[in-house]
Amino acid sequence: MEDKNIKDSKRYKVRGSELIDICKNAALKINKHDVDEFEIFAASSVENEIEIFKGKVETLSFSDSIGVGIRIFKDRSIGYAYTTVLEESSIEDCIRNAVANARITSSEEYNYLPVEEETVYKKKLIDDRALFHEDFLDYSIESKIEMAKKLEILTKSKDARIVDIDSVGYHDSIYETAILNSAGFCDKYKTTTCLIYVSAISKQGGDTSTGDFFGCAREPSRLDLEEIAGKAANRSVSVLGGEKIKSQRADLLLDPVVSAQLLGVVAGCLTADSVQKRKSLFEGKIGQKIFSIGVNVFDDGTLPDGLSSRPFDGEGVIKGKTSMFEDGYLKTYLYNTYTARKDKTRSTGNAVRASYRSTPEVGISNFYMEPSETGFDTLLSEVGSGFYIIDIIGLHSGVNPISGQMSMGAKGIWIENGSFKQPVKEVTIATDILSFCKSIKKIGNDLRFIPASGYIGSPSLLISDIMISGK
Amino acid sequence: MIENRLTKKILNTLLGNGADFSEIFIQKRAFNNLRLEDSKIENSSSGYELGCGLRLWVGDSTFYAYVDSLEESKLINAAKILSSAINGTSSLKVLDLTETKSSYAIDIKKPPGSIQSDARKDTLELADRSARDFNPAVIQVTSTLSDTAEETYIANSYGSFSSEKIVKIFLAVNVVARRGKDIRTGYKSLARSSGYEAFDLKNPVDLALEASRIAVNMLDAVGAPAGELPVVIGPAFGGVIFHEACGHGLEADAVLKNASVFKDKVGKKIASEIVTAIDDSTLEYRWGSYKFDGEGFPSSRTVLIKDGILQNYIYDLRTSKKLSAKQTGNGRRQSFRNVPFPRMSNTFIDSGDEDPDSIIRSVSRGIYAKEFAGGQVDPATGDFVFGISEGYLIENGKISFPIKDTTIIGNGPEVLKKIEAVGNNLDFAPGFCGKNDQLVSNEVGQPTIKVEKITVGGIKD
Numbered sequence: 001m002e003d004k005n006i007k008d009s010k011r012y013k014v015r016g017s018e019l020i021d022i023c024k025n026a027a028l029k030i031n032k033h034d035v036d037e038f039e040i041f042a043a044s045s046v047e048n049e050i051e052i053f054k055g056k057v058e059t060l061s062f063s064d065s066i067g068v069g070i071r072i073f074k075d076r077s078i079g080y081a082y083t084t085v086l087e088e089s090s091i092e093d094c095i096r097n098a099v100a101n102a103r104i105t106s107s108e109e110y111n112y113l114p115v116e117e118e119t120v121y122k123k124k125l126i127d128d129r130a131l132f133h134e135d136f137l138d139y140s141i142e143s144k145i146e147m148a149k150k151l152e153i154l155t156k157s158k159d160a161r162i163v164d165i166d167s168v169g170y171h172d173s174i175y176e177t178a179i180l181n182s183a184g185f186c187d188k189y190k191t192t193t194c195l196i197y198v199s200a201i202s203k204q205g206g207d208t209s210t211g212d213f214f215g216c217a218r219e220p221s222r223l224d225l226e227e228i229a230g231k232a233a234n235r236s237v238s239v240l241g242g243e244k245i246k247s248q249r250a251d252l253l254l255d256p257v258v259s260a261q262l263l264g265v266v267a268g269c270l271t272a273d274s275v276q277k278r279k280s281l282f283e284g285k286i287g288q289k290i291f292s293i294g295v296n297v298f299d300d301g302t303l304p305d306g307l308s309s310r311p312f313d314g315e316g317v318i319k320g321k322t323s324m325f326e327d328g329y330l331k332t333y334l335y336n337t338y339t340a341r342k343d344k345t346r347s348t349g350n351a352v353r354a355s356y357r358s359t360p361e362v363g364i365s366n367f368y369m370e371p372s373e374t375g376f377d378t379l380l381s382e383v384g385s386g387f388y389i390i391d392i393i394g395l396h397s398g399v400n401p402i403s404g405q406m407s408m409g410a411k412g413i414w415i416e417n418g419s420f421k422q423p424v425k426e427v428t429i430a431t432d433i434l435s436f437c438k439s440i441k442k443i444g445n446d447l448r449f450i451p452a453s454g455y456i457g458s459p460s461l462l463i464s465d466i467m468i469s470g471k
Numbered sequence: 472m473i474e475n476r477l478t479k480k481i482l483n484t485l486l487g488n489g490a491d492f493s494e495i496f497i498q499k500r501a502f503n504n505l506r507l508e509d510s511k512i513e514n515s516s517s518g519y520e521l522g523c524g525l526r527l528w529v530g531d532s533t534f535y536a537y538v539d540s541l542e543e544s545k546l547i548n549a550a551k552i553l554s555s556a557i558n559g560t561s562s563l564k565v566l567d568l569t570e571t572k573s574s575y576a577i578d579i580k581k582p583p584g585s586i587q588s589d590a591r592k593d594t595l596e597l598a599d600r601s602a603r604d605f606n607p608a609v610i611q612v613t614s615t616l617s618d619t620a621e622e623t624y625i626a627n628s629y630g631s632f633s634s635e636k637i638v639k640i641f642l643a644v645n646v647v648a649r650r651g652k653d654i655r656t657g658y659k660s661l662a663r664s665s666g667y668e669a670f671d672l673k674n675p676v677d678l679a680l681e682a683s684r685i686a687v688n689m690l691d692a693v694g695a696p697a698g699e700l701p702v703v704i705g706p707a708f709g710g711v712i713f714h715e716a717c718g719h720g721l722e723a724d725a726v727l728k729n730a731s732v733f734k735d736k737v738g739k740k741i742a743s744e745i746v747t748a749i750d751d752s753t754l755e756y757r758w759g760s761y762k763f764d765g766e767g768f769p770s771s772r773t774v775l776i777k778d779g780i781l782q783n784y785i786y787d788l789r790t791s792k793k794l795s796a797k798q799t800g801n802g803r804r805q806s807f808r809n810v811p812f813p814r815m816s817n818t819f820i821d822s823g824d825e826d827p828d829s830i831i832r833s834v835s836r837g838i839y840a841k842e843f844a845g846g847q848v849d850p851a852t853g854d855f856v857f858g859i860s861e862g863y864l865i866e867n868g869k870i871s872f873p874i875k876d877t878t879i880i881g882n883g884p885e886v887l888k889k890i891e892a893v894g895n896n897l898d899f900a901p902g903f904c905g906k907n908d909q910l911v912s913n914e915v916g917q918p919t920i921k922v923e924k925i926t927v928g929g930i931k932d
Contacts, residue, residue: 053531058533059532059533059810060535061534061536062535063537064536067539079515080514080516081517082517083519084520084539085539090519103588104588104589104592166851201729208732210849279654357518393847396858397847400860402656403653403654407876409854428856431930467931468697469880470926
């Protein structure tokens with residue numbers, strides 16, 4: 001089939017006040033039940049996904065989904081239920097299930113809705129204009145298909161050793177969220193996001209290597225295809241011919257994509273929930289120096305370009321900027337309302353809901369390490385000899401965020417006298433979370449964000465004396 | 472769930488503008504989830520989802536859309552929008568629908584609907600008490616109990632339809648133990664494609680005790696060695712090594728895209744001759760079992776490797792058509808929101824004939840890997856990792872100290888050839904496998920095996 005057969009069909013839908021109406025309608029029904037407080041969370045997404053293979057559309061999919069999650073508070077116990085079917089009877093079943101679930105859970109003195117007196121910010125610090133780009137709506141499906149096809153061609157053209165592009169795709173979405181609670185909160189916001197990615201297979205001699213890269217933004221025009229193609233190609237070919245090295249301790253230079261993933265591990269240990277449940281290595285460490293150097297780390301829900309920016313969090317608390325580490329010292333944990341009350345402090349606006357399927361847990365928004373002025377080349381020359389890590393594999397199976405142990409696969413290039421020497425693969429690096437923080441010696445100026453569970457940003461990092469296991 | 476008349480109308484609407492194939496996938500699911508942590512029932516939630524996925528093919532392209540509803544007008548409208556994405560005419564039309572048969576038939580004795588909320592709560596509270604009473608070093612226990620009751624209906628333009636009722640249950644216990652500055656964890660899960668009768672087979676208390684035993688044992692862990700060593704991999708969850716080192720590379724979508732190291736290797740020796748490996752979605756009540764796959768084809772047993780020789784790949788419908796092979800009933804999807812593609816079901820290295828103890832005795836210095844935190848692979852290169860969550864040093868043929876969590880890294884094709892021993896103690900363990908952002912339920916399995924040498928990602932030379 002020729003792709004010209006795919007007709008122009010813009011397919012965007014913005015719900016606007018529909019979500020608030022759904023919440024109000026559910027609220028009227030809840031009022032017939034004997035409950036103390038309630039909260040209704042409605043969320044919808046309209047998504048479009050394109051996968052290209054060898055210049056043709058492999059998959060084109062559309063989705064349009066909506067769901068409602070209801071939290072019921074009764075005698076300081078919380079029950080939850082959700083439904084994706086919004087007919088009157090399904091909403092009523094959902095409420096009944098939530099009410100019934102509130103009879104099973106444990107009663108806790110801090111289980112009640114956020115009240116205005118305990119919030120840090122009273123006014124929203126970021127609004128729809130930053131989160132929802134109207135220009136996003138101008139892109140037709142054809143233009144997005146063309147963009148993905150262009151990325152495939154561009155990547156392949158970067159290096160003769162690239163033999164296949166095993167995946168190239170584009171994904172975008174409009175998310176809308178509304179929260180209404182019985183304490184008087186009622187608001188909504190909407191966001192646009194798009195993501196494009198490519199993975200390149202390269203071959204030389206008998207060796208095969210893969211490398212991928214991506215870009216994400218609020219609208220397609222912000223995606224830099226040249227840069228994405230170049231990085232993907234480079235990440236693939238630069239490790240061609242890589243070999244295992246001898247096991248040894250060495251300094252490591254971490255690409256931002258790698259350091260951001262490791263910073264994400266640190267972020268996960270900073271939720272007040274994990275601390276209060278004694279599952280965090282940062283328990284009792286507020287005010288202590290965690291990094292050897294003057295590192296500053298923030299969780300900022302108000303970054304204009306942050307894909308995890310939001311005016312309010314998953315329970316309607318206004319989100320601002322939180323300083324997590326200042327000059328290397330731990331300043332605070334991440335809080336939602338419940339955990340903040342337990343620690344006699346205020347919520348940092350970090351109640352996060354993965355979707356309408358789940359209750360608000362504690363999680364990050366845009367979590368990043370402040371970059372320095374130091375350029376990558378300076379870091380490279382300071383390494384002397386060491387291992388430049390381009391990619392890690394097995395972060396989920398190799399890091400235990402509770403015990404703190406970290407051991408994961410790595411590939412990259414061996415550095416000798418401040419310059420790249422020999423590709424390396426099939427080795428592991430091992431440390432633990434607190435040692436990792438202590439081992440950071442220099443921070444780069446090349447801050448880059450990756451979408452994970454939240455939006456995590458880090459510059460290149462120079463870390464010292466880490467065990468590499470190989471031959 | 473839907474009338475034949477409407478099914479045909481939708482399939483034909485999808486075909487209308489020149490499609491080669493059309494399909495509808497209807498799914499209704501009810502979930503219950505209960506979580507206990509800090510000795511409190513923290514979360515009790517229920518969910519209900521209903522929807523329909525619509526798929527069509529034109530040439531090599533797949534078009535997909537879904538709706539969160541079974542209303543006729545919404546389904547027809549979605550079908551029209553999807554088929555309007557292409558320009559053409561079709562001579563294909565579905566006139567009759569025939570029900571697909573499957574030999575997989577199980578009885579569900581205690582479906583979620585028959586279980587009182589208090590019984591769920593009692594299960595978690597008992598697990599919590601048992602785990603805490605095991606040892607005073609236990610400082611935290613998190614246990615989760617979820618169940619799903621699901622109905623699916625799948626029909627396609629070949630004129631086939633299938634329907635299935637699925638019940639799944641999942642219980643997991645996470646234990647944290649602490650001594651001084653050292654914090655260690657233990658994890659065990661029970662997951663079955665069955666009702667609550669799963670607990671008659673495995674007592675939740677035993678699961679909790681096992682998780683505590685791991686966490687407490689690991690408090691004595693020493694730093695793992697670094698470098699290449701012989702590794703004995705324990706039964707059940709040890710099968711994650713095959714899943715990563717080989718299984719993903721045998722999924723036909725990777726083969727089709729030239730992104731598998733096992734392309735063009737059918738009939739060739741890819742593993743040591745003591746290795747026979749199978750994917751079997753017909754194993755009764757197992758976590759990765761089903762009556763029909765996500766495309767309505769019956770489950771089946773597929774021999775992947777026989778005596779070291781590669782026999783077959785893991786196919787869905789699309790890849791089997793493209794590669795002119797027989798589909799193997801492995802087209803799976805996370806839900807009606809997702810496009811199916813080839814996935815493993817219950818995948819295992821079959822039993823060999825060695826005594827597991829003698830395998831350990833044969834190692835003078837190495838690692839015994841008993842429990843795992845999962846793994847990851849790059850199918851194009853075969854490079855894989857898996858994380859050991861309970862491992863031990865082997866010294867002079869005997870298991871000695873526990874070692875801290877560590878990752879093992881290797882290359883699939885190389886490691887398969889270095890399997891030197893296969894035990895006679897085949898067992899299975901459940902898990903979730905993520906690929907292209909879709910999670911599906913799997914079991915991995917194997918008897919005790921020994922790999923000649925593999926890189927252990929420890930901290931000591």
